[in-house]
Amino acid sequence: MSQHAHLLLQLTRMLARQELRGAPLSMRLCTAYVRLARAERGAISLGSLGDERALLCATDEPAARYEDAQDLAGEGPTLQALRTGAVASVDSSEAHASTWPRLSGLSPQHPAHVHALPMRPDGVVVGVVTVHFEAAGMLDEEQESLHFLGDAVGAACLGQASYDDDSRGLWSERDRVAQATGAIVAQLRVGPADAAAILRAHAFASDASVHEVARRVVSGELDFSRDPYGGTQ
Structure with a gap:
C-alpha cells in the first residue's frame, strides 16, 4: 500500500472512532490531522490566497488563542501561508521571534515549532492547517505526507474533489x-x-x-x- 493510501485509510478510521463522535465534522477532521501528524495541537482556517481568513476550528484553547493573536498582530504562520500560498514554519523560539516579532510579543507562550500548510485539494488554496510540534525537525517525506493529508482534509471540509x-x-x-x-x-x-x-x-x-x-x-x-x-x- 502506498504511503498516501495508508494515510487516507488512517484518516477514515480516525473519523469512525467513537471517541471523536459528537463533535463537529471540522473538529474531528482537525483532531484526526493533528494525531496523524503526531503534533501537539492544531487549527484549520478557511480562506483563499491573499484573502482574509476565518478560523474554522482549533483542537484546544492554546491553539485558539494563538490563532486569535495572529489576527491581532496581523502576522503569523497561518496568515503568511494564506497570503503566499507557501508553507510557513519555524523550528525555534528565536526564529519565531525574529520572523513574527509582533506576534511573539502578543503571544509569549507561542509554540517554538509550528508549521502552517496551505490546503490545495484542487490546486487552489482554500485554507490553512496549522500544527504545533513539541520537537523540531521534520523529514522531507514527512512534510510531503502532511501536504497530502492537508489537501485531503481540505477536500473533506469543502467538497473540492472533482465532479464530472x-x-x-x-x-x-x-x-x-x-x-x-x-x-x-x-x-x-x-x-x-x-x-x-x-x-x-x-x-x-x-x-x-x-x-x-x-x-x-x-x-x-x-x-x-x-x-x-x-x-x-
Whole structure:
C-alpha cells in the first residue's frame, strides 16, 4: 500500500472512532490531522490566497488563542501561508521571534515549532492547517505526507474533489452519491456528514470524481468496512 493510501485509510478510521463522535465534522477532521501528524495541537482556517481568513476550528484553547493573536498582530504562520500560498514554519523560539516579532510579543507562550500548510485539494488554496510540534525537525517525506493529508482534509471540509460537469445535474448520479453515502454510514457507523467527507477525500486522493467513487461503493468494489486499498489491516 502506498504511503498516501495508508494515510487516507488512517484518516477514515480516525473519523469512525467513537471517541471523536459528537463533535463537529471540522473538529474531528482537525483532531484526526493533528494525531496523524503526531503534533501537539492544531487549527484549520478557511480562506483563499491573499484573502482574509476565518478560523474554522482549533483542537484546544492554546491553539485558539494563538490563532486569535495572529489576527491581532496581523502576522503569523497561518496568515503568511494564506497570503503566499507557501508553507510557513519555524523550528525555534528565536526564529519565531525574529520572523513574527509582533506576534511573539502578543503571544509569549507561542509554540517554538509550528508549521502552517496551505490546503490545495484542487490546486487552489482554500485554507490553512496549522500544527504545533513539541520537537523540531521534520523529514522531507514527512512534510510531503502532511501536504497530502492537508489537501485531503481540505477536500473533506469543502467538497473540492472533482465532479464530472456533464453528470453533475443528473438525478441518477445524485442518487448514486446518496446511496454511496448511506453505504459508508452503514459500513463505518458514522453520520452522513462524515460519510460525505470520506467520499470527497477518497475522490481527491484517487484523482477521480465523487460520482466515480460513489459508483465503486454502490457496486461493492469499494468497501470501507475492509481495507479499501487491499493492504493488511
